[in-house]
Each structure stands twice: as C-alpha cells, then as structure tokens.
Amino acid sequence: MSANNEGRDNMNERKVRILEAIIQDYIQTGSPVGSRTLSKKYDLQLSSATIRNEMADLEDLGLITQPHASAGRIPSDKGYRLYVDNLMGKTDLGPDLDNLIVKMLNDKMNDIDALLEETARLVAMMTNYATIAQTLPLAEPTVKRVQIMPVEFKSIVCVVVTDNNLVKHNVITTSLEVDENLANVLTSMLNKAIKGMTLTSLKRCNLDDIDPMYKPLILQIIKVIIQILAEENTNQIFTRGTTNILDFQEFNDMQKARELLELLEEKPYLTKLLSKSSGNSVNISIGEENALESMKECSLITTTYKVGEYTLGTIGIIGPKRMNYSQVVSLLEQISYHLTLMLGNEF
Amino acid sequence: MSANNEGRDNMNERKVRILEAIIQDYIQTGSPVGSRTLSKKYDLQLSSATIRNEMADLEDLGLITQPHASAGRIPSDKGYRLYVDNLMGKTDLGPDLDNLIVKMLNDKMNDIDALLEETARLVAMMTNYATIAQTLPLAEPTVKRVQIMPVEFKSIVCVVVTDNNLVKHNVITTSLEVDENLANVLTSMLNKAIKGMTLTSLKRCNLDDIDPMYKPLILQIIKVIIQILAEENTNQIFTRGTTNILDFQEFNDMQKARELLELLEEKPYLTKLLSKSSGNSVNISIGEENALESMKECSLITTTYKVGEYTLGTIGIIGPKRMNYSQVVSLLEQISYHLTLMLGNEF
C-alpha cells in the first residue's frame, strides 16, 4: 500500500481522474487511448493539450506506456495495480444472478467435485474468461468409517468415509472368499482398529489384537485404505472455458495462445499458478506478477472457499490484463460467499 | 468397395502409382504437389509432361483437385478414401511401443475411467493429434448389491454395485437417525427387495412386504439408487491433446481452430461424432464423411474395445485430412487389442 501511496502522492486529483478514464476506456475498447478521445468522451473539462501534459507525467510515473511513438497510451502493470487497489468500484450483479448461482449450485450439492466443476462452468459462462477450480488436499484426512461389502467370489469393495465426509471406494481381489458374514466381521474389526486414524498413523498401526487368521486379508485391505487416503490427499483441478482465450486480442498470435492453452492442460502448472493465492477474499495478480512466463499478458483473479477456518479450494479466472476487474471480483465474491455458505450448511 | 473398384477400373497401374505418390507427398509436406516434383522425387520414370496428363485424368476421376489454377494437386476426399481402402500399408510400430502401451495401461488397471483417460493421453502423445475416449453406457445395468453405512447423525452412505462390477456411492441426509444396526437391517432389506433389478423395474417396484415404519426411508434410498443407476447409464467422454489441432496448418485460421476446439469441449457433439463408429476394428471418416460441419477439414479414426461381444467404449483420433493414416490405424489396432485383452482378463 505504501508503494501505491508513494505513487499517488505525486498525483493530484486530476491525474487520478485521467488515469481512471484511460484504464476504463482501454478495458472497454482494447486500443491505446489518446488525449483527444479522453477530452471528448469523458467529462474532464480539459483540452487535449492539457491532458497530453498530464499523460506525459503519468508515463513518467510508470503508470501508462506508449506501445509506439505515435499511438495513444495503455495502462502498465503498475497502472492496473493502482486501479484495482484504489480506484475500482464494485459491479452490482443484481439479484437475478444471485438466484441463478444458488439454483445452479444447489443441483450439484451432493458431490463436491461435481459442484466445483459446475461452478467453474458457471463462472466461465458468465465472464467469458478461462476458469480454473482447484480442491486443496486435506492436511491429514482421518478415517471416520470403513465398510467391507462382498461383491462376488473373491472380490470385495472397501468403502472409506473420511472426517470431512468424503467417500471413496475401491474393488479388492482377495485370496480367500468373503461372504456376507465375514464382510461384517471384517467391517467391525476394521472400524475398531483404525477409526480416527490418519494416513501417517495408519502406515505404522499395530494389528497385534487381530485374529492371525484374518491378518493377511486385513493387511491387504489396510493397504488399499492407505491408498484411498493418499488419493484424498491430492488436489484436483478443473478448467473450463479455456477456448475463451482465443478471443483475447492479446492472443492474436497463435503461438502465444497455444502456449497458454497447453499450460492450462497441465495440472502442475495450474497448481503453481494458484499457489500464491492463499490469502483471504479476492486476490489479483497482474501481468508480470504472475508466476508463469506465458501469463505475462494475463491477469489472474482468485478466491477461496472454506469450511470454518479450513480452506477447501480455490477458484481462479484468467483473462487479459485489460479484463473487467470490477465485474469479475464481484462475481467471485458472490461465488465464494455462496459456496462457503452451502458447504458450511452441509458438513 | 464396388464404388471404389469402379474408380479403379478406369485407372491403370501407373495412375495408381501417381495417385499414391501424390497422397504420400501431400501428407508429408502439406503443400500441393506438382508434376515436376513427382517426376524428380519419386521413381516413376516419367517426364513431368506425361505425369501432367495423368494428373488431368485423375482430376477428371475426382480423386485429386487443384486449390487454384496455378497450383499443384491435392487429394480429394474420394482420393483419400481410395488410398485408405486399397493402397495404404501398415506401419510397424515395433516391440518397444508395444511394451510401452502395456506398461502404461497396467498402472491404471483398477479404475476403468482412469485407464481410459491414460489411454487417451498416451494416444495423443504418440500421434500429436487430438484424442477422444468414450465409455458407452450399459444397456440395462442391474443392481448386484447394495450397502447402507452410517456416517454421522442423520447422514448415511448408500453404495451400489452393478452387474458389470462398477461401484458408485452417494451421501444421503435422512430424516431419522440411522445407527449401525439399522444400517444392517436396511442393507439386508434392500438386498432382498431389489437385487437383480434393472433401472426400469426399480422405478415401479413393489414394496408391500416392507415394514411400514421404514418405508419412507427405503423409498428415499431407492430414489438415490435409481439416480445412481441412471448415472451409470450415461456415457463418459475424455479428450486429450486438443491443442494439437492448433498445429494443423489447415487451422491457421484462428476462427476455424476455435470452432473445433469448442466442439471438442461439448460432450453431446463428441457423442454424435463417435456414434457412427460402432463397427468392428478400425473405422475411418474422411472430411465430408464426418457428421459435423466443423470437421469437414479433418479425418476421424476410431476403434472400439470390448469385453466379450459387448462394446465398452470408443477411442477416436482427430487429425487433418492429410494425417498419417497408416501410423494411426496401426496404433489404434494395438491399443484396441491390448485394452480388450486386459479388460477381458480383469472382469
């Protein structure tokens, strides 16, 4: 903030107004904006010559740049930063949108993955930008309940419910036949032995109390449970609306578009990209501020959703630097609010 | 076949050789091939003038066309068709690739969805074309076993195993509390009542024998089971390597590329696209033969994998019409062979 204020201290009210007009116009039109346009289109009560002088100052301050000598000005990363930190207002999305969000999310309530996927689709549709949704791994998932059920000769299903109420299952091929009774016995043995355990404690758990007859089978099952917990412990990522980036005029160059599209297919890159945005509420990363080279022409706006104090995941929107910050921030705030609310109710 | 033979009857051996050279050269270079190139680069023992005459004939037969008056010739859809049906040889992929396929697939054996996803990734990587993998719905999945397990106060998990050994589960919020005993009672009641039932029979099943006390709860659970079966009954689709299409020179035009990329994000379109390829072994659809407008400049090569006589899914590769048919067909044959083999062993 002090850095920005330092910038602002050298600026009078008029400079701020001009900068804001430049950014708004550039976001809207996408072409460099000149002094004459500003003087005519915006109610600044100044001649183009005066505006030109002010623009020269703004350029000296590093807030705007000229793509080439005889063009208008476009905002620099620093200019955008000042804008989103100090000037930008909120967009009122209206109650209709609010209802739409609630309605669409309600449909998918029973499956958190499907819910996130739907959210990403919804956000991409509403913004026409690319959207990423990420679930964060639980720090230490613990076993809440286990259930063994027989399927057919020498084949059982092991179902695990973890403390955050996620359910996973796996088919196991056993060496001995498991009938209904044995399944029930195994189920209660397992629940007694490992309920409440974490992934790490499970790895070195003590099975001395277990009837040696079932020990190999139990061991096999526990191995699967460990695998299930480990899976639980990885994050998941969805992307939606990635083709929208082909519409950004910044990506007229096919090569650049391709680079970014490919990046959006690679989970590790996405994780890296989202890793910075752990903070509260809405986070904005502009141009060079982004962790990845191919994102230099883009801005990333992220938010998180939580249950209580625990952050469950991140939603991010990738757009050109000249994206509609106000609208996207408002939308993400709404989405985050509703998601957090709904998840809080459910679990 | 008769249509193609009709075409071939008007062609002598030399015309065939020239056509083959044209197609091979065009697949390799991507630019229209002229008579002089053919005469010099290929061992035809003919002057360019003679080749020009033959080419004029081939054009009359509709097998090649000129993009414009002073350019060389490119194969028409009909030309490609004749090529893939009669001229094209197999590419030997070598034992290394074979081993690679087996190795990569083995890793993912326990989850059919992950297996397919991996396959798609593998194919996309090896061909540099876009790849689609689709699982087909079961005609009539039936309930093999149901299990109810308590999770916490007024929350249970319902696990369903279907006759094809797929397992799905869902969390249910109940109006009354379900403890371990009740869960067991419900489980055996349900298994007695609906084991072996299909989606349709489940929808109008008779619950007169059920203790009226549990009837609302049982009804609620059956509703969820119906939902699970219905989900089972939908197909799933993955796409991988879609950004490869940006490399096809046919899609230098950003607009066209975008159209196709968007199509590849829409499940219904993909289903439609793959619907034709139900036949045996490997299926090729060239240009206009495809079901969708945006695919007019592409070829689609598909294969299926099965368990016994039952087709489980389809794998398709989308490339430009001038794609390397021979390599892709050979690869898909291998993939299909291995997938079918492995699934046969497992289930």
Add this chain to the structure above:
DNA sequence: AGTTAGCACTCGTAAGTTATGAGTGCTAAC
C-alpha cells in the same frame, strides 16, 4: 500411339511503395 520438350499463360504470394491518419511533443499566445 505414347512420350516428351517447349512455351505461353495463370495466379497466389511476397516485397516494395505510397497514402492516410491517429497521436504526440513543443512552442507561443491567451
């Protein structure tokens, strides 16, 4: 009769040229 050399013609592409105009910085007057 089939093959080939020769040649005029076509037409897309690339390179070079020019014109246009949006926008600037500077200066001098208000």
Add this chain to the structure above:
DNA sequence: GTTAGCACTCATAACTTACGAGTGCTAACT
C-alpha cells in the same frame, strides 16, 4: 496554468510490381 497550432512519427492499409511454381497445349520425337 491552459490551450491552439503545427511539425513530426509511425503503424496500418491499399496499391503495385515481380516472381515463380505449376498448368495446359502444341508440336516433335520414338
């Protein structure tokens, strides 16, 4: 401090020209 005026810059678009890959046709050759 503000503004009109003006010379200057430079990207873009439109037009021209040159080039060359490739064709079809004709006439000569085997």
